[in-house]
Amino acid sequence: MGQNTNGTRQRLIDTAQALIWKSSYGAVSVDDICKAADVKKGSFYHYFPSKVDLAVATMEESHAQLKVIYDECFSPGIGPLARFEKLADAVYQAQVETAAKYGMVCGCPCASMSSEMACQEDSVRNKFEEISRRQERYYETALRDLVADGLLPGDTDVRAKAEEIYAYFLGQLTMARIQNSLESLKQNLKPGLLRTLGLKQTLAGAA
Amino acid sequence: MGQNTNGTRQRLIDTAQALIWKSSYGAVSVDDICKAADVKKGSFYHYFPSKVDLAVATMEESHAQLKVIYDECFSPGIGPLARFEKLADAVYQAQVETAAKYGMVCGCPCASMSSEMACQEDSVRNKFEEISRRQERYYETALRDLVADGLLPGDTDVRAKAEEIYAYFLGQLTMARIQNSLESLKQNLKPGLLRTLGLKQTLAGAA
DNA sequence: TCATGATTTGACCGGTCAGTCAACTACTAT
């Protein structure tokens, strides 16, 4: 179970992630992935039992990459509101970098793939559920701190609010992907997130 | 250019809309559509130059169906805030009916398909742009009435707010589709929409 | 040295893909 000599498996994951993110699961074939990763078909099926299994692995990979950002943004060392602001900035920045790398706005890889496949592949739906849950837990912690700071009412349903925030990001990123534009993300992501938080009183402008 | 004897073309559109909505563009083949619509392959290509052209036609069809709902909800006969509330109810109700019809929560057909294909097919992206724009115009009218009623500040960027509302629906519906659940839609769609509106003062509870 | 298991290779499979085509049918206008 240790790491294999070459990074064949990882190379397949990275390549598939990029190709699927840029287009879609259905539009990318196993042959496409193999060719781009310089891996022969037989090797592919040595590491993954099927195409969808690789897809699920790319979702986990995407989450792992995002986790680095989340861990930094949600450091308890800073105030809870500032954490969300940091997150909005980081998400936007990540989209800018991805757009530069792939030549188009790609949105959230997990969301796009799940929207395409969740209705047919339970493994994808379950993976999405797992990943979204993990991200929502970051929100919940910060939301509880907002309650403690008196910025949110004491009876706030933290779990529901966290889901709402996740759905908010999903909507913004999906929209940006379809429109292939970073503009509304730049304009609206942060203020919209703050509005979604539904703070008792708006603290304008510190930053 | 008149209507053809039988509704072959329309049958293809309706069938494709249902099949793609339930799964995805990539997972549905032209043969699948033809078989389900009881239309021979040759006839398919008599009416549509390609598979994506049919897909774009289903987007227009989806919009036409939604337009009926919109026209009713956004009747100027009722207050602007009540229009949005009516819309939230109607969107939820439509999802309930679709879920019952197809056995799963399907979300927004245009959004799912566009998220899947917009990165590769400009015709899809353009159609989405056209349709989303048409829907946003309903929001803009109601938003201006909200401003006139003093429920929104006079300097509200109505265009941007309309886009935000559209993105909000898109996020909620995509989430519901992936999770295959109407629950959060039922709980959150209306209050979240009202929060997205960002009214100066909340008018709790009438009806 | 040899045995063992992990990895790689490329030929191969049957089925399906989007799309084509020439022939055929049915309606319509003259």
Added chain:
DNA sequence: ATAGTAGTTGACTGACCGGTCAAATCATGA
């Protein structure tokens, strides 16, 4: 009647699909 047109049919194409497989290669440790 007949010519033109719109619609229909199903056989066909060649490329591509996801997936299989047996044989070859490699690394490792006894």
